[in-house]
Amino acid sequence: MRLAPESAPSGSWALLARAVAEELAGVGTPVLVGVRPVEGRVPLLLALRPGTTRTALADRVAAALRAGADRAGLERPGDRTPSAVVVGDAGGWEAAGAGLRHAAEAATAAHGLGDRPWWDARRLDIDLLLWRLRDQxxxxxxxxxxxxxxxxxxxxxxxxxxxxxxxxxxxxxxxxxxxxxxxxxxxxxxxxxxxxxxxxxxxxxxxxxxxxxxxxxxxxxxxx
CATH class of the missing domain: 1.10.10.2840 (PucR C-terminal helix-turn-helix domain)
Known part of the structure; x- marks a missing residue:
């Protein structure tokens, strides 16, 4: 999840991390969560259990992330630039680093594209390319x-x-x-x-x- 730049004062990150972790505890799958205040990002790795679809898990996690941000006072209904939740590819440990970097970049490019529960990083490659060229x-x-x-x-x-x-x-x-x-x-x-x-x-x-x-x-x- 990438927060809107204006919504994340530095003192709120500890509260955000705690609120997000508590919300994610109810998702029902192992999760590693961190916070990156400098970039305004909350990176996560989740286990995709057998029998659980990527879409269903993404729905639950996106709702938990937004609920945590709301509890921390960082996102409210009607925000002009809501947080962007971007879901990367499912893969093994070897691909985790590259997958997180791709999702993080795509989350930056997803701002301004409209409010959705979550975006699929695989469908944002054109927007990511255009975002990289935005100052040209x-x-x-x-x-x-x-x-x-x-x-x-x-x-x-x-x-x-x-x-x-x-x-x-x-x-x-x-x-x-x-x-x-x-x-x-x-x-x-x-x-x-x-x-x-x-x-x-x-x-x-x-x-x-x-x-x-x-x-x-x-x-x-x-x-x-």
Whole structure:
């Protein structure tokens, strides 16, 4: 778990460690837990018992971590940047160090991606790569070239079109599913997609254009 930087005053770490350990005692599996105040991280190694799925264990552990952070006064409902819980690969002792480092880096990259009970480190590799490039001027330029006209439109006009593009991309171009998520009828969705294509000068049915837009929107979360 990586805490939001503004939520972890140094005097709270001992309280956090105790609260997290007490919460994890009820998870029902052996666990090694530490605290890394400098990085704002709580690293853990857990035993994945036979018959227990990785997902089920991750659900229980993520809930315990958040409950411990709440008890320590470091996380509250409605926090603007909630703590990020990232679950790495299950593996043996030989892979534990590399797995923890990957999960820790992915937890840093996961901030700003939205609030989920936990993230799978294996699904964050693109975001991790973009986060590592976040200070590169070329990445900011790529975002501006790809979606700048759309962002400029949304600053001055309504309805905002960025949520439509995000839903369309999140559903891999399946318009019916995107329309349901946005609570729009299909014709309204088609009209908005046409307007987005016009603003960006791109074809939203072209796979290369869709890939570029998806990367640009993910990069925007890290470049601000």
């Amino acid at each position: 001027p070329d990445l900011a330029s790529f975002v501006e070239r790809s979606v700048g006209p759309l962002l400029a439109h949304d600053r001055t006009a309504r309805p905002a079109l960025l949520p439509t593009l995000e839903a369309y991309l999140a559903h891999a171009g399946r318009k019916a599913e995107a329309a349901r998520e946005l609570h729009l009828n299909r014709q309204t969705l088609y009209n908005r997609l046409a307007r987005i294509g016009e603003l960006l000068g791109t074809d939203l049915d072209d796979p290369q254009s869709v890939l570029a837009l998806s990367l640009a929107l993910r990069a925007r979360r890290h470049t601000g």
